[in-house]
Amino acid sequence: MQGILDKIDTQYQSKLPFVIYAAPNSETLQAFFQRNAVLESFFGQSGFVFAPFSNSEKYILSEKQCDFFEAIIKEKNNTDSTFEKEETDPLVKNDFEDLVKRSVDAILEGQFQKVVVSRKVNLAVSINFKNTFLKLVMQYKTAFRYLFFHPEIGMWMGATPEQLLKIEGTTINTVALAGTQLYNDTLVWEAKEIQEQQFVTDFITNEIKPFVEEIKLSEPYTAKAGTLAHIKTNIEATLINRELAKELLYKMHPTPAVCGLPKKEAMEFVLKEEGYDRKFYSGFLGEWNRNETSNLFVNLRCMEIEEKQINLYVGCGITKDSIPEKEFYETENKLATMLKIIN
Numbered sequence: 001m002q003g004i005l006d007k008i009d010t011q012y013q014s015k016l017p018f019v020i021y022a023a024p025n026s027e028t029l030q031a032f033f034q035r036n037a038v039l040e041s042f043f044g045q046s047g048f049v050f051a052p053f054s055n056s057e058k059y060i061l062s063e064k065q066c067d068f069f070e071a072i073i074k075e076k077n078n079t080d081s082t083f084e085k086e087e088t089d090p091l092v093k094n095d096f097e098d099l100v101k102r103s104v105d106a107i108l109e110g111q112f113q114k115v116v117v118s119r120k121v122n123l124a125v126s127i128n129f130k131n132t133f134l135k136l137v138m139q140y141k142t143a144f145r146y147l148f149f150h151p152e153i154g155m156w157m158g159a160t161p162e163q164l165l166k167i168e169g170t171t172i173n174t175v176a177l178a179g180t181q182l183y184n185d186t187l188v189w190e191a192k193e194i195q196e197q198q199f200v201t202d203f204i205t206n207e208i209k210p211f212v213e214e215i216k217l218s219e220p221y222t223a224k225a226g227t228l229a230h231i232k233t234n235i236e237a238t239l240i241n242r243e244l245a246k247e248l249l250y251k252m253h254p255t256p257a258v259c260g261l262p263k264k265e266a267m268e269f270v271l272k273e274e275g276y277d278r279k280f281y282s283g284f285l286g287e288w289n290r291n292e293t294s295n296l297f298v299n300l301r302c303m304e305i306e307e308k309q310i311n312l313y314v315g316c317g318i319t320k321d322s323i324p325e326k327e328f329y330e331t332e333n334k335l336a337t338m339l340k341i342i343n
């Protein structure tokens, strides 16, 4: 494992793009190291895709331009974070709750049924990105864990619980994931969360229908993600034709787990009302067409790492029944996921 970590240092010092990642429950780190600093647009070629939330331009570290490495993860002592975040400014809390209120009003006016609103939290800390990444790898084993760098994009890191799309041959797998609370053994889901997750299941089922032969849905169940719990439905289907994969991906993204329903109206609201640029947060990332397999995830529980600060991104689904203060605390709980691993 040390070899691959040393390679990250060399690559970063030379300002060359790389991504290092581990699939959910995998004990293996995989990495793409690009041999030049080109920013390559994604148009279906194989490699590791990195796509923003809204912008139509998507990027790739392509197989053709990269060297590929793998290493077995060696457990390291996972010390608790000593980082202590200051209490959130009441003005920030107010602003977010106001955004939630405006979202609920728009829903009651009939503009859309669900919208996912988010905020960005800047923390003035310089982190050791390698140590922080290792901590994240150990701490969130069931998540898709990654560290991405491109000199023209910057550095991003995350541990996401949400699969966007897996394609193996003609079999596709995806999930509808929504609804959040702190995990405990006896938790109960309320109608608001059940509905917001159902919106995601219905949207995905509808969007994939023209592309597939048969759709199999699991019952919704509770999925643990760190200290949080979400409602999850597994969705499996058979593609009519593998050539349709990219078109299907673009139909699905962004799902109502990160944008809203209907998609277009919710997207317009997010872009107009959120008041900041989500960049790659709630975009998607992962392998595209590697050994006949694509494995993409939604970029959640993530941070953007700059020299002297980090930006954390968190959001939550709003329906007509949302209570602004409760939604604010949901974003605080999601923030804690990333705060726990800051070195």
Ligand SMILES: C=C(O[C@@H]1C=C(C(=O)O)C=C[C@H]1O)C(=O)O
Pocket: 116, 118, 162, 177, 178, 179, 180, 230, 257, 258, 300, 301, 313, 314, 315, 316, 317, 318, 334
């Ligand atoms: C938007 C986020 O998460 C998404 C929103 C959820 C919700 O609203 O309950 C739950 C899981 C994710 O689909 C985030 O983590 O920032």
